[in-house]
Amino acid sequence: MSKAPRRPPQLRGRIFRGSVAVQRGLLTRNDLRSSAWRPLFRDVYADARMRITHRTRCAAVERWLIPAGAAIAGRAAAALYGCATPAPDDPVDVLVPKDSRIGPAAGLRVRHGEIDPDDVVVRAGVRVTGPARTCWDLARWLGVVEAVVVIDRLLARRITDIPALREYALRRAGRRGWRPLLRAVDLADPGAESPQESRTRVRLVLAGLPKPETQWVVADHGRFVARLDLAWPEYKVAVEYDGLWHDDPEQFHRDRRRLNRLLGGEWIVLHLTGKRLREDFDGFLAEVRAALRSRSRSAGHSARA
Structure with a gap:
């Protein structure tokens, strides 16, 4: 009879750093490869009995994988606002400061850029780009059609509004992204009821x-x-x-x-x-x-x- 995998009570129902669990003697590297644990990202694991959502993965990324000053961004940010429906395993978009050394990683879409102090907010305990910055990034990273799809939903839920987005873009005139945002805002409409x-x-x-x-x-x-x-x-x-x-x-x-x-x-x-x-x-x-x-x-x- 095969031996049941180790499931220390300290790790049940939790997401954790694999290296930390090994260092503390809670698990071995072989234990981490058992069916008891699910790898989410490099060195980040979850209890396999947990229900993992995109929001769960965003919280894990924000806590363990990105530096100070960075934030969940793009479609992932829109999902945290309830305005996008990515699959649980879709890559998590993150925005990191231009001088950050973080590079590509499995499960992440890393974008480097200038981040203003008011570009980041905390939502449900997770650092995420604010609504206007989220729309700015969507307009830069996606084609105009897909950007407007998400912006329409943000407008419909009254998370932001057209005057606020237009003002945000105009205050940053000359910076990369301000024209795509204005174009998306001109095409946006809060009356849309589906993507x-x-x-x-x-x-x-x-x-x-x-x-x-x-x-x-x-x-x-x-x-x-x-x-x-x-x-x-x-x-x-x-x-x-x-x-x-x-x-x-x-x-x-x-x-x-x-x-x-x-x-x-x-x-x-x-x-x-x-x-x-x-x-x-x-x-x-x-x-x-x-x-x-x-x-x-x-x-x-x-x-x-």
Whole structure:
């Protein structure tokens, strides 16, 4: 019968430095390789019975792996604000001072940069970049679409607001990152209710379409009719993002394409699925442009489409 792994009570339910546990005689190096312990990072272990989340890993990184003055940053910071949903094993973004010697490490994405005194806050006991600095870094490190996806959620949860982000960028004019942040702020909208809605809206605007209204309510003589994900009320054209709920996904896509060709009624509502967003966005964009142009001609003015 195999011997049960050692589980000293001092380490049960805890995250710890492996080298410290060995130094104190609680475990041996062989013990650390047993099923009782789960390696999180180099020389950082957890009780294998613990539920490890991205937040747990961020706390371990902040406590044991980064120097003073550094902080959890980027997507990891957004996750600590409840505005991103990384997988438990996704790398943890960290921002460290420019003169820090910390280099690449498994499980970490290390970024060096200038850190102002007000760029770091403590949230749930963890040093993390403040909301404005988090948005600044997202705008530098991610493409504009993915940066806006996260910034939309920070705005929706009222963790920050557009004037504060714009002021933060303008106060740092000339420093690397201020223009990308302003660009992301111009595209951001707290009305977005899902990451896919944000991606759809930003990609439409980047393609040259007018910026749509989010969560536009359609009423008839004061009676609620519908709430539309994205809308151009002036042209009565709207976009709805649809998830895959149909029993037959292919039929679902065919049905939505058919509905997109129906240019009747007071509103033209174009339905976008995840598959079309990934694989046929150009085709969908052409449909939106056609709808806006059609309504523009009938209204006797021009849409920037």
